[in-house]
Amino acid sequence: MPELIAPIAGNVWKILVAVGDKVELDDELVILEALKMETPIYCDDAGTVTAIKVKEGDAVNEEDVLIVID
Amino acid sequence: MLDILRELIFTSGFVSLTGGNIVMWVISFVLLYLAIKKQYEPLLLLPIAFGILVVNLPLTFLMDPEHGLLWFFYHYGIELDIIPPLIFLGLGAMIDFGPLISNPKMLLLGAGAQAGLYVTFFAAVLFGFDLQEAGSIAIIGGADGPTTIYLTSKLAPHLLGATAVSAYAYMALVPIIQPPIMKLLTTDAERKIVMTKLRPVSKLQKICFPIITAMTIMLIVPPAAPLISMLMLGNLFKESGVVERLTNAASNELMNIVTIFLGLSIGATMTAATFLSPKVLFIFFLGLFAFAVSTAAGLIMAKTMNLFLKDKINPLIGAAGVSAVPMAARCVHKVGSEANRRNYLLMFAMGPNVAGVIGTVVAAAILLKNLG
Amino acid sequence: METDWSKVLEVFGSGIIGVFMVMFLLQILTQLSTRVIDFVENMGKGNAVVSAPKEAVAKEKA
Incomplete structure (x- = not known):
């Protein structure tokens, strides 16, 4: 089951999908905020979102799982 | 009565104003605009711009050595x-x-x-x-x-x-x-x-x-x-x-x-x-x-x-x-x-x-x- | 005013070489300290790793 991991540490600024959504390769799923800059995180696989592990405003570390995709 | 009025005018800043002062005001207004409207480094630009404005108001002596308020800030803060x-x-x-x-x-x-x-x-x-x-x-x-x-x-x-x-x-x-x-x-x-x-x-x-x-x-x-x-x-x-x-x-x-x-x-x-x-x-x-x-x-x-x-x-x-x-x-x-x-x-x-x-x-x- | 070009060259050269030297030295020292700290920290961890299997072996024997 592919997972979307955080490539950099920061805060979760916006989550653009919900559980059950179908996503395509290169969709913007999450926007992280680090050093006052918004960084969009793109989907690496196509599939369905099965779980969202973070909420908006959470602080995440590098390598943390953000979203699980089936 | 007239004398008092005349003295007020002659000790006011207007008389000592120079063209250069006015150019500096304009610079200060531009910096204020950049700080407030464009938010370019406002934490610094805002006090800088206001500092420019006030030292270019004549006869305030804010930068007078040993007297002016801003001179003390400058002397103790930056010169030292x-x-x-x-x-x-x-x-x-x-x-x-x-x-x-x-x-x-x-x-x-x-x-x-x-x-x-x-x-x-x-x-x-x-x-x-x-x-x-x-x-x-x-x-x-x-x-x-x-x-x-x-x-x-x-x-x-x-x-x-x-x-x-x-x-x-x-x-x-x-x-x-x-x-x-x-x-x-x-x-x-x-x-x-x-x-x-x-x-x-x-x-x-x-x-x-x-x-x-x-x-x-x-x-x-x-x-x-x-x-x-x-x-x-x-x-x-x-x-x-x-x-x-x-x-x-x-x-x-x-x-x-x-x-x-x-x-x-x-x-x-x-x-x-x-x-x-x-x-x-x-x-x-x-x-x-x-x-x-x-x-x-x-x-x-x-x-x-x-x-x-x-x-x-x-x-x-x-x-x-x-x-x-x-x-x-x-x-x-x-x-x-x-x-x-x-x-x-x-x-x-x-x-x-x-x-x-x-x-x-x-x-x-x-x-x-x-x-x- | 006469520009003292030998002084300009001196400042120019010593500046560039100086900055690089200091930063390079800093790099070496940082790498060195990282090695030392890694070694020290791994020694602590290393012991733990070594002792863990021993315990496991001891348990198996029991």
Whole structure:
């Protein structure tokens, strides 16, 4: 089951999908905020979102799982 | 009755007003606009702009030696070199040297960008500035406000307003100045390079780094001591984790307080008589030149290092060797993600970015040693 | 005013070389300290790793 991991540490600024959504390769799923800059995180696989592990405003570390995709 | 009225008019500022004063008002209004409406470095630009406005109101004597309020701020804060090191204390308490410790080669990128500064020194001498002035102008290329102010106040105090304002202005303009140079000097393939992961840094390493760095730099270039000691003390506060109150005081309250005095004092040095000279235009031009050459030097340094490295680095991060923290790192990240949207360079760029702060201080100290 | 070009060259050269030297030295020292700290920290961890299998072996024997 592919997972979307955080490539950099920061805060979760916006989550653009919900559980059950179908996503395509290169969709913007999450926007992280680090050093006052918004960084969009793109989907690496196509599939369905099965779980969202973070909420908006959470602080995440590098390598943390953000979203699980089936 | 008429006499009183006449006296009121003749002791008012209007009579002593000069054309230069009015030009300075306009400059001040422009800076106020940029600070408030465009939010370019408003924390500094706002007090600077207001400082300019009030010293150009005649007969207020705010900058009169031994009398004026702003003169005291300037004298104790800047002439006696108290404020820039205190800003560095706060900066140290905010900086995370982790990305640098994890990849110490980045220190060389921080040095590479400083080469631009010496090129500008050369150029400024060609333009007819004396050596002290040229040194103060060159340091603008380091893109570090407090260091610029520190060095200028020692070498060429009459240029303080111009060098400080251009340093802060170009820092705010990083996202406009740097990308064209970055794109010119790198190929698309180079911009797409994804860097290997940074190795984690332990707490002990983070505690040792400021101590080792402070000792090394102060032993080799003692004139760097005021700035580097405060920077590293601030960082030690943060990384030790045992004096959170001091960390917060240094990076919040103290920083905010001295920023007010710094801005006002800088603005107050910009009276019409000192600021309105053709030299100032040259300083702005040379400052921009310094900034551009430093960016280019950082990029070239990164490309040179790639010739020897097995794990290639993305040459864009060389541009972050100018010390505008974190504007330059953000800019690198942005240009990198335009080339390859899965390239997250932010943390990699923070390494050379904080190395740039150290590099600029070292460069300033060497200039001071040779020219002071 | 006469520009003292030998002084300009001196400042230029010593500046560039000086900055690189200091930063390079700093790099070496940082790498060195990282090695030392890694070694010290791994010694602590290394012992733990070595002792863990022993315990496991001891348990198996029991």
